[in-house]
Amino acid sequence: MKTHRLPVKVVVFNNSSLAMVRLEMMVAGDPPFETDHDMVDYAAIAAGAGFFTRRVTEPADLREAVGQVLAHDGPALLDVVTTADALEVPSHLTLEEARGFALSMGKIVLKGGVGEAWKLARTNLRNL
Secondary structure (H helix, E strand, O other): OOOOOOOOEEEEEEOOEOHHHHHHHHHOOOOOOOOEOOOOOHHHHHHHOOOEEEEEOOHHHHHHHHHHHHHOOOOEEEEEEOOOOOOOOOOOOOHHHHHHHHHHHHHHHHOOOHHHHHHHHHHHHOOO
């Protein structure tokens, strides 16, 4: 892409987690296990490959960074640091999936993770 100056734009929602795997585990009724990983600076990696990059850690900086990435005449990567606690809610939710998620949250609380459950709820209630 760099050599041919292809105008490819890449957006990474960087939550330091295998979030979809995490959510699949919770919907199946299991607490998440080993889905989180160390923070990776994807912008630094892409810059090393010659991409134009921007890394956003503050929501107030997002609009400007998006504009810069889209305006760049060549390959660019936008690394948006987000929280691993943000849940993706499917357009169609089955009763079995809701039951599994509730079971997973119950297991988390019973294992002493009240604070973790509260943080997850608080993070996602603001998005409703």
